[in-house]
Amino acid sequence: MTSNLLASQVTFAQESYLRPVPFTQVNIDDVFWKPRIDKNRLHTLPHSYHLLQTTGRLAAFRLDWEPGKGGEPHIFWDSDVAKWLEAASYSLANVPDTELEAQVDEAIALITSAQQPDGYLNPHFTIVEPEMRWKNLRDNHELYGAGHMIEAAVAHFQTTGKRTLLDAMCRYADHIAATFGTGPGQLRGYDGHQEIELALVKLYEVTGEKRYLQVAAYFVNERGRSPHYFDEEAVRRGDNPRDFQHQTYEYNQSHVPVREQKEVVGHAVRAMYLYSAMIDLARETGDGTLLEACHTLWDHLCRTRMYVTGGIGTSRHNEGFTADYDLPNETAYAETCAAIGLVMWSQRMLRLDCDSRYADVMEHALYNGVISGVSQDGTLFFYENPLASTGQHHRQPWYDVSCCPTNIVRLLPSLGQYIYATNKETLAVHLYIQSEARVYVGEQELTLRQQTNYPWEGAIALRLQMNAPTAFRLKLRIPGWSRQSTIKVNGEDIDLNACLEQGYATIGRVWNDGDEIQLDFAMPVERVYAHPAISFDVGRVALQRGPLIYCLESADNPGALENMFLPMDAEIEASYDPQFLGGAVIIQGKALRYEEDDWAGQLYRTTPPHPVSHTMRAIPYYLWDNREPGELRVWLKSC
Structure with missing residues (x-):
């Protein structure tokens, strides 16, 4: 009875669920996204490739590192290379480029030369710590790196028709399928940083090999079961299971089985990748319990733990969530990768249920929390995306952990798949x-x-x-x-x-x-107010026009932004400025500011400060920090 029911649900899914139109069938030629996609191809891709070379990430696949030598291959360097390969494959599908194609072919040859006879492929655990292979799934990112490499292989095959990397990743996936599971001699483990699950579904879709889908389902279904695998593997290593930096398995969403999870918790990127895989499996297997769990988690996220910019993840400590309505502005983490993960999850929710609330969040994250992560010239990146700054937070050309630059670089050339x-x-x-x-x-x-x-x-x-x-x-x-x-x-x-x-x-x-x-x-400027439980934003207002959230920078508003007030009845106007950072609609209105020059050195006094009129100028949030350094505010005091 169960198998017949499952078969009917899968048939329904295949006939009724919406399938994204591949980006290869969509030609974007608009004034907003086309320049960004072009800059990604002309500047960000080569910039990233150069840094993959100079930081040793590509060279790690030569397997020639030795103890005492500098440039020890890191445990997740392979994921940075993989995301660049995925991005380059998408770009080649959009615009042929012989030089880029040669770089891709050379990188793939190097990567596949590092594959071990049993299919395993990870430079760090091949030459630095071979004795630790699959010994610490909680922390060591092996399955995470494998997932990104599988995604790169699928993208490369789909856009070029070449099978070299795909065949290598099928061998790696076969090794993983043989290593993990409930059978004799298998490890009943799963990854500490989710990614392999959604990648295996992609591999199943392109190869038709059901074993990959079954392994993806195993990883999701096994997660959080008791006795807890991460405790068991720690004991086998001779470690104390409680000697865990984050102290709770909420950090990697393995605190309880996935169907019992009611709140978004822990590391935000890991959560987004897990939920994306859960929806993929619900679609492919007809498992309504996974869909129900995602509905619950989605509602919790959007009602209590998402920034007005579409950013998610409050705390630097766990790169993720804390408590309901805990959404500070200046210390907001709001990792670029997490916003990209939210776009991925939103699109998958849309496939099963064409409800505009998912597309609204997908759009909101894209136009605010995602593209804020890259500079206008395409060579500087935000890891964190705060909503307030005193002028010390700036984009960087690269990071020791460069998941965000390589995530942006793969999203932009594949944007077409999110439209139809x-x-x-x-x-x-x-x-x-x-x-x-x-x-x-x-x-x-x-x-x-x-x-x-x-x-x-x-x-x-x-x-x-x-x-x-x-x-x-x-x-x-x-x-x-x-x-x-x-x-x-x-x-x-x-x-x-x-x-x-x-x-x-x-x-x-x-x-x-x-x-x-x-x-x-209609696109009027609107005032946005936060839930009263968000204490950081009580008495404050944000500005929105269409899908864009706006902010104030010191470059346009001299003086302390915290001293500025926007009256409830102030008239606000929007106009297009073709000269401003490639062209943008700018918002202007009359605000009030408390001046400091009449205090005559006093720290306190018994008369209130005198407000003076000020012409406020607000720009789209994604454009901040593209000019001289200065303060930033999304939420303004209101009066």
Whole structure:
């Protein structure tokens, strides 16, 4: 009975779940994202490659390091190389480049030369600590690195058709499948830093080998069971299981089995990768309990533990979550990788349930918490993304732990896959990015052309091109930030209230070649207020226009930003400035500021400070720290 039920659920999933349109079928040519994708290709990719070389990350695969020699290969250097390979593969699919292709081929040859006869592939545990192979899954990132290398192999095969890295990673996955599980002689372990789970699902999808899906399901299902594996392996190493830096297995989401987890806890990136894998498995196996768990976790995150920028993770101590409503601004961690992980999880939730709340969060993270992580020139990066700064926090060209630079570099060239999705009867538009997509709805091929100046303007025009009339449902996301929206089909008004389904305008009809759809979202500047339990933001206001959160910098607002107040009735205007950092809509309004020059050296006095009028100038949050150093504020005092 169970197997029959599972089979029917999988059939339902294959026919009804939305499948992202591959980025290779989407050509982005808008004024906002296209320059960023180009800079990623022309500047960030070569910058990252240079640093992979100069820091020894690529050279580690030569396996020629010896004790006493400098540049000891780190336990997760392989993941940085893998993410660069994944990014380079995506970039090559978009724009052929013989020099980049040669670098990729050379790197793959070097990587595969380091693979051991049994399939194992990790430079550190091959030449630095071979006796520790698979001995400390809690801390040593072996499966994490393997996961990223598998993702790189899948990307490289899908975009180039070459099998060298894919075949090597299949051998590695076979070794992992033989090593871990519930069978005789196998280790009943799982990774301390989640990643392998979602990677194995990708490997299953491209190879059709069910064993990889089964191993992914094993890793997810085994996590958090008692007796706890990390305790057992610590005892086998001769260590005290309690001698653990983070003191709790909430840190890596292994404190209880995944289906019993009700709150997002611990390391934010690990959580996002785990939840992404849980949704992948729910989709591929029809396991509704995993979907239910993700619904619970999603609601908890978005209602209590997410920054207004879409950033997640409060604390530097655990690079993750603390308590409900604990969202400080100046000490916000909000790791770039975590925001990227939230984008990944959001897209997967959309595949199972086309609900605009997932697309809203995906968009919000992309436009704020993700692209803030890279400078306008593409060569400097944020690891942490605070919402307030005294002027000491700046992007860096690289980090000893460079997961964020290499994560950004792989996201941008694959952005097209987040815009559209289809199944046999539906075409969904999740994001509004000027582009042309070649899609299939059922067996019918069609082209969708999207024209827009989003996010600066809310007008979007869609045009369909097809060989024959085709019946399908077109689902158009109505952004959660939009208070006034209109839709026309071939010039005729559509009743939005009559066709709204889970935040998507759903229009089912026979579509013809040349049909046009116009959407218009009003984009006024809005004041945003935080939940009263967020003590850091009580009495404060943030500014939002469309999907963008705004901030104040000292470069535009001389004096202490903490002394500034935005009156409740102050008029605020938005205008496009084509000269500002590549072009952006800037917000201006009348604010009040407490001046310090009339205090005559007094520290305290019995008369209140006198406020003076000040022209406030706010810029999109993602653009901060691209000019001279200075203060930053997202949340302003309100009066």
